[in-house]
Amino acid sequence: MPEGDTVLAAANNLHQLLVGQPLVVGDLNWPSAPAEGLEGHTIVEVGAYAKHMLMRLDDDRTLRTHLRMDGTWRIVRPTAREARQVSGYVRAVLGTSQWTALGYRLGLLDVFPTEREAETLAHMGPDILADSSVPTPLLKRTAAEPQLRLAPRYADERLRVPPSSLTEQGARELAAGTIRYPAQQSGGRNAEVTDYGWRIGIARFAEVPPERGIGETLLDQTVVSGIGTIHMAEALFAMGVNPWRAVGEVDVPRLLATARANMVRSSLNYPKGRVIHVHSRAGQQCHRCGHIIEVAEVGPELKRRPAFFCPHCQPD
Numbered sequence: 001m002p003e004g005d006t007v008l009a010a011a012n013n014l015h016q017l018l019v020g021q022p023l024v025v026g027d028l029n030w031p032s033a034p035a036e037g038l039e040g041h042t043i044v045e046v047g048a049y050a051k052h053m054l055m056r057l058d059d060d061r062t063l064r065t066h067l068r069m070d071g072t073w074r075i076v077r078p079t080a081r082e083a084r085q086v087s088g089y090v091r092a093v094l095g096t097s098q099w100t101a102l103g104y105r106l107g108l109l110d111v112f113p114t115e116r117e118a119e120t121l122a123h124m125g126p127d128i129l130a131d132s133s134v135p136t137p138l139l140k141r142t143a144a145e146p147q148l149r150l151a152p153r154y155a156d157e158r159l160r161v162p163p164s165s166l167t168e169q170g171a172r173e174l175a176a177g178t179i180r181y182p183a184q185q186s187g188g189r190n191a192e193v194t195d196y197g198w199r200i201g202i203a204r205f206a207e208v209p210p211e212r213g214i215g216e217t218l219l220d221q222t223v224v225s226g227i228g229t230i231h232m233a234e235a236l237f238a239m240g241v242n243p244w245r246a247v248g249e250v251d252v253p254r255l256l257a258t259a260r261a262n263m264v265r266s267s268l269n270y271p272k273g274r275v276i277h278v279h280s281r282a283g284q285q286c287h288r289c290g291h292i293i294e295v296a297e298v299g300p301e302l303k304r305r306p307a308f309f310c311p312h313c314q315p316d
């Protein structure tokens with residue numbers, strides 16, 4: 001299932017290739033979508049918020065999509081056969097004169113006024129990758145959380161830096177809590193972005209019952225959003241934390257920073273940047289200790305998800 005890093009990487013690609021050129025094709029194959037489609041409009045920005053992709057249009061509407069279980073975006077030239085003979089699995093075709101983006105097996109698609117983004121996403125916890133995407137909803141929500149309020153100069157500037165400009169050092173700084181962008185990457189300013197998404201995430205964890213399991217809590221999108229089973233498992237392995245350990249016994253800031261750093265690295269060089277030690281490796285040897293990786297379920301009834309772990313590196 002795609003996680004926040006996958007969606008952010010896709011959003012960055014689509015942003016680079018589609019923004020600023022009028023859509024010559026804008027077909028939405030979805031029952032509730034506007035029948036007239038999006039042809040003739042221009043995409044002005046593509047952002048990601050956790051697992052939601054937000055394409056902002058020049059008429060102040062937002063096309064939101066979600067990949068759910070197995071959705072994917074593919075970008076091809078308009079002359080490619082795939083763009084000319086569109087498969088029945090494609091839910092959105094967005095084409096400029098240069099590129100055609102095809103949204104396969106999308107699990108959600110809707111179009112609404114851009115000003116409603118914040119309320120549409122309000123049920124979700126802060127995006128673990130916020131600051132590296134375009135966190136408009138988060139900026140709005142932060143104003144309602146005064147103890148965690150942004151430095152005002154960032155709140156109205158909507159400072160946006162493409163994550164593709166991040167270096168390995170940048171990713172480390174990001175994980176540490178702040179990141180400095182050189183002037184040429186941030187619109188002529190030397191910018192230091194406070195890692196507020198991560199800070200709010202830590203605050204949300206403080207509201208979770210301390211006896212709740214850490215694995216299922218990382219997957220709870222209302223606490224922190226964007227983490228799925230892969231990055232849950234890998235962050236817990238990196239920290240040597242058992243997925244069923246109680247939240248109250250875990251160093252949550254370090255854990256979130258670890259998940260975030262893994263996901264930033266992955267989104268910068270997707271999918272090669274993903275480093276997998278335990279996920280989907282049940283029955284194989286642990287890269288660190290050689291014991292056999294196991295898998296079991298975390299989460300409440302009806303929402304059970306697999307958690308892969310090394311019983312030796314991540315003891316009870």
Ligand SMILES: [Zn+2]
Pocket residue numbers: 286287288289290291310311312313314
């Ligand atoms: Zn191990």
